[in-house]
Amino acid sequence: MANVSLRNLVKEYDGGVQAVKGINLDIQDHEFVVLVGPSGCGKTTTLRMIAGLEEITKGEIDIGGNVVNDVPPRDRDIAMVFQNYALYPHMSVYENMAFGLTLRKFARSEIDKRVKNAARILDIEPLLERKPKALSGGQRQRVAMGRAIVRDPKVFLFDEPLSNLDAKLRVQMRTEIKKVHQTVRTTTVYVTHDQVEAMTLADRVVVMNHGVIEQVGPPQELYHHPATRFVAGFIGSPAMNFLPARVADGAVHLFDGTFLPIPEARRDRYASAAGRDLLFGIRPEHLTDQRLGLQNRADIVITPEVIEPMGMETLVHFHFGEARDVCAKIDPTAYAAPGERLVLTADMNNMHLLDAATGRVL
Ligand SMILES: Nc1ncnc2c1ncn2[C@@H]1O[C@H](COP(=O)(O)OP(=O)(O)O)[C@@H](O)[C@H]1O
Ligand SMILES: [Mg+2]
CATH class of the missing domain: 3.40.50.300 (P-loop containing nucleotide triphosphate hydrolases)
Structure with missing residues (x-):
């Protein structure tokens, strides 16, 4: 060998x-x-x-x-x-x-x-x-x-x-x-x-x-x-979502005014990214229906286009501004219907920020 x-x-x-x-x-x-x-x-x-x-x-x-x-x-x-x-x-x-x-x-x-x-x-x-x-x-x-x-x-x-x-x-x-x-x-x-x-x-x-x-x-x-x-x-399936974003005042700001507080432990790492064009990366499994007790969570309000029950989980597809086909994984017992408002929670401990121009993860 x-x-x-x-x-x-x-x-x-x-x-x-x-x-x-x-x-x-x-x-x-x-x-x-x-x-x-x-x-x-x-x-x-x-x-x-x-x-x-x-x-x-x-x-x-x-x-x-x-x-x-x-x-x-x-x-x-x-x-x-x-x-x-x-x-x-x-x-x-x-x-x-x-x-x-x-x-x-x-x-x-x-x-x-x-x-x-x-x-x-x-x-x-x-x-x-x-x-x-x-x-x-x-x-x-x-x-x-x-x-x-x-x-x-x-x-x-x-x-x-x-x-x-x-x-x-x-x-x-x-x-x-x-x-x-x-x-x-x-x-x-x-x-x-x-x-x-x-x-x-x-x-x-x-x-x-x-x-x-x-x-x-x-x-x-x-x-x-x-x-x-x-x-x-x-790596990962369904693939990670990328939403156009900016960083200011310790939070990720999305196009519709939603802001998602960045966990304390990551603030320094992202400090220099303020003002740049970024992508907020979040995997479907970290974008879910609300779960009590999850720390560093932040809400995003969306309108599902397609709901796919998989058995052990349900996939929700939607678009969010420029980002087409964004995907979330929710509990199969959670209520979701196409066209009806749904509140999702982003698990910010598993967030990623990328430089939009270079594609590098910050
Ligand atoms: N014999 C060859 N002559 C010319 N180009 C080739 C030849 N074999 C592969 N290529 C090209 O080299 C690149 C890499 O091919 P390959 O190593 O087979 O990719 P993969 O296995 O990842 O699919 C491709 O663009 C392919 O078209
Ligand atoms: Mg091959």
Whole structure:
């Protein structure tokens, strides 16, 4: 096993497209790191450079203390699991998992030991003699992971391994992958566009946007302390609301004259923001029907446009001045109706203020 370091990593494709624009990242031994971001932000390119499948334009990749820029893929001691796991249809599950080791001339007894161990970890022991066509999607995905596990590589690389599975199976396999990692503890770099997958799996999440890293941190830190508007809006569902605002006299002032007192503990932090164009960031779960006892709360009066009961909570959608589709989460037993005035409470302990021009969180 090994740590992985990316230093000033750049990838420019023919035609001058810069897919990756000088990223730096240190991944620790045993760590599970997830690269997440919208389609086209450079996740796959980064992963393929680590694998050695894509030439590096500039910068360095270090695996386990060795710069591997010029090391061919098969000598990097990594195993990759793709979205298209492409099992060999004419081989049994056992043979599919054993194949890579056979090519590498491992002893038959060692191969047998490793395949059986991986089958046990993945809970597919009864399937070893089956052909891929007799497996469900989730079982095939397990076999693809088994192929990687038997290699016992320094690093696992996953590129959107769950995106071919239906929603329910995706959630199940997500848990499986986490369990497997807790067992084998192999350093893992996992790519997905799905922020929920990123949050649930990662020790640390790396949020990418347009070929750069916006922020790196443990899931809870990204959720509570996003550094930029992009991260604030990308992590969390439904997404954080952004309302145009100004700060004066220790309060956030919204366009309609509503003012929301800033908690004492944050006044100094926001003092220099007075007079600037700001965005007040508040997540739907922190914009709720009134709850007694919540400290540092402030009321906003709105008119719901659409009400969506979800069972455990109800989503209320409305617009608020320039801000379209603002969302609040209220208790399912609370009364709300489209077109009828509703008083919401902002939990100001969970407020964010952003510079409207730069998108930086203050
Ligand atoms: N082989 C290629 N040639 C030219 N441009 C490419 C190639 N592969 C990817 N790109 C471009 O590089 C950018 C990043 O792509 P990619 O790494 O696949 O993004 P992601 O995996 O985050 O969706 C995109 O703009 C994409 O169009
Ligand atoms: Mg991709």
